[in-house]
Amino acid sequence: MELAPGGTHTFTTGDSEWIVLPLGGACTVEIEGKEFQLLGRESVFAGVTDFAYVPRDARAQIASGAGGRFALAGAKCERRLPARYGPAPEVPVEDRGSGNCARQVRNFASADAFDCDKLIAVEVITPGGNWSSYPPHKHDENRPGAETELEEIYYFEIDGPNGFGYQRVFPSRVGGSDVLAEVRTGDAVLVPDGWHGPSVAQPGHAMYYLNVMAGPGQERQWRICFHPDHVESTGGYR
Known part of the structure; x- marks a missing residue:
């Protein structure tokens, strides 16, 4: 997914869990009142990145001030786990x-x-x-x-x-x-x-x-x- 500068993308997760993964650029992920600032990276070849986990049965918004490219990786699931931030140094x-x-x-x-x-x-x-x-x-x-x-x-x-x-x-x-x-x-x-x-x-x-x-x-x-x-x-x- 590509966002122009100032762009946003809103989605509902349904019966799937998702990870928002910056490919190039930074963003903010808001999930039901929780906000995660993703520092991201310049490109996938620049190193690891931080990321956000979005649980099933939730509504999320991705916003990027400078624009960027982001992967949404998801799978159908059964359990609803909490929304979380994944720090890059812990990868x-x-x-x-x-x-x-x-x-x-x-x-x-x-x-x-x-x-x-x-x-x-x-x-x-x-x-x-x-x-x-x-x-x-x-x-x-x-x-x-x-x-x-x-x-x-x-x-x-x-x-x-x-x-x-x-x-x-x-x-x-x-x-x-x-x-x-x-x-x-x-x-x-x-x-x-x-x-x-x-x-x-x-x-x-x-x-x-x-x-x-x-x-x-x-x-x-x-x-x-x-x-x-x-x-x-x-x-x-x-």
């Missing part, structure tokens, strides 16, 4: 992988970092020329202790003009999702099921993506299964 930042699989993961709303009912969300920065979301993995069935059923959205931004990347999704079952997408800033790839990865960054152009996940199970955890043909590559993941 866990993880350097994951090694070599040409190295990337940075910002776990701002991972299951272990921030309390939501269903929603899980993280940001990933992949250096130019590197692969991330690798080895291919899936989370499309519930296997207690081994895998959680989660649908997922990838939202992309590419650093620099004319940059692009690629995202692969392939079937884990007959008739499953099968996608090879060229992605640029503003593009999204849906992963309702299937193996997904790699996410490939063009040399010279870092790639950002926002992962938003949720599922029907009672356990809010990111438990994944690596593709058996690529399980030897998990060293690059760790």
Whole structure:
């Protein structure tokens, strides 16, 4: 969502919980009498940002004096949790992988970092020329202790003009999702099921993506299964 200077956006959350995440710029989020000042950031490549959690069955307004771009990440939920502010210094930042699989993961709303009912969300920065979301993995069935059923959205931004990347999704079952997408800033790839990865960054152009996940199970955890043909590559993941 993009707001012009002085712009506002008002929405009701219905049966979903939401996170307001600045992509570029600052804003104020007002939720039923509570007001959160989000300092934001210049761009997604400038570092982590603060954010606001908006509960279900609420009315919220986003206002930006200087204008900016903001992501609304949401998922249907059952519990109504309190509206909250997420400070940038409390966002866990993880350097994951090694070599040409190295990337940075910002776990701002991972299951272990921030309390939501269903929603899980993280940001990933992949250096130019590197692969991330690798080895291919899936989370499309519930296997207690081994895998959680989660649908997922990838939202992309590419650093620099004319940059692009690629995202692969392939079937884990007959008739499953099968996608090879060229992605640029503003593009999204849906992963309702299937193996997904790699996410490939063009040399010279870092790639950002926002992962938003949720599922029907009672356990809010990111438990994944690596593709058996690529399980030897998990060293690059760790």
